[in-house]
Amino acid sequence: xxxxxxxxxxxxxxxxxxxxxxxxxxxxxxxxxxxxxxxxxxxxxxxxxxxxxxxxxxxxxxxxxxxxxxxxxxxxxxxxxxxxxxxxxxxxxxxxxxxxxxxxxxxxxxxxxxxxxxxxxxxxxxxxxxxxxxxxxxxxxxxxxxxxxxxxxxxxxxxxxxxxxxxxxxxxxxxxxxxxxxxxxxxxxxxxxxxxxxxxxxxxxxxxxxxxxxxxxxxxxxxxxxxxxxxxxxxxxxxxxxxxxxxxxxxxxxxxxxxxxxxxxxxxxxxxxxxxxxxxxxxxxxxxxxxxxxxxxxxxxxxxxxxxxxxxxxxxxxxxxxxxxxxxxxxxxxxxxxxxxxxxxxxx
Numbered sequence: 645x646x647x648x649x650x651x652x653x654x655x656x657x658x659x660x661x662x663x664x665x666x667x668x669x670x671x672x673x674x675x676x677x678x679x680x681x682x683x684x685x686x687x688x689x690x691x692x693x694x695x696x697x698x699x700x701x702x703x704x705x706x707x708x709x710x711x712x713x714x715x716x717x718x719x720x721x722x723x724x725x726x727x728x729x730x731x732x733x734x735x736x737x738x739x740x741x742x743x744x745x746x747x748x749x750x751x752x753x754x755x756x757x758x759x760x761x762x763x764x765x766x767x768x769x770x771x772x773x774x775x776x777x778x779x780x781x782x783x784x785x786x787x788x789x790x791x792x793x794x795x796x797x798x799x800x801x802x803x804x805x806x807x808x809x810x811x812x813x814x815x816x817x818x819x820x821x822x823x824x825x826x827x828x829x830x831x832x833x834x835x836x837x838x839x840x841x842x843x844x845x846x847x848x849x850x851x852x853x854x855x856x857x858x859x860x861x862x863x864x865x866x867x868x869x870x871x872x873x874x875x876x877x878x879x880x881x882x883x884x885x886x887x888x889x890x891x892x893x894x895x896x897x898x899x900x901x902x903x904x905x906x907x908x909x910x911x912x913x914x915x916x917x918x919x920x921x922x923x924x925x926x927x928x929x930x931x932x933x934x935x936x937x938x939x940x941x942x943x944x945x946x947x948x949x950x951x952x953x954x955x956x957x958x959x960x961x962x963x964x965x966x967x968x969x970x971x972x973x974x975x976x977x978x979x980x981x982x983x984x985x986x987x988x989x990x991x992x
Contacts, residue, residue, distance in 0.1 A: 660749030692717035785844030
């Protein structure tokens, strides 16, 4: 069962969206200039937004013109600044890294339609596809994006704790230990920042639904930059490894199966390809060091997405058990903390 949403209906498109579509159609010049001729197709893959393919028939009838419409999810602006995300989107497009922005309306935007398929949960475990993702991720991290190149992770989580406290019931505040999490974040920041860290432009949400592949060229495109920012590259690698335990398009999309977490050899292979794609052959020590750092950064990932789940449970109406998802992420944090940091944890 896919996550349920209330969809766009062709005859009831928002006025702002209609204006953008009319503008796009006029630039093409070869489509049937009639909104009633549009075909609206819901697409799978997005977790918080509604995504659609909108198609126009051409006048000669030989093919259709397509765009992608993204309708923003409710309450997600609590997690990021939408204007910053649009700026990142446009900059990524200029770098040739993603779709072009074709227009904006009040509750969403219209993007260039990429003729590629969204990956599935199983694709992340395919050695060939995983290798392509690893090389693409290295390219992504090396992008020179405008603005400060400071690590965003820690302050973002502190802001989310404050937001969660304002939203949560006393019961949830106690269950998730929100009053102690700021101390945990400060401890992690200190512990994980002791040694040199490579900082890069990170995607920060490397679930399979944000990765697309052209079947002909086997090229990868990373999409959805809502959480993208400068962070330690080890954090982004950790995020991708953590996402291998999820299948958001099954009967229980909120349930995480940690038996699917990639083993050491699989993580080493991914990191070796990631480092090799930069133009040199890493030593075993180089690979082991980044694998180790990434494993420790899974702890930060669990707190980050645990907080996201708590807040989403209060602000997002999508049919997804965000609170149970958050509970699993926090459980995994406390479970793995002693082994990764050599310190004791209190189980939730």
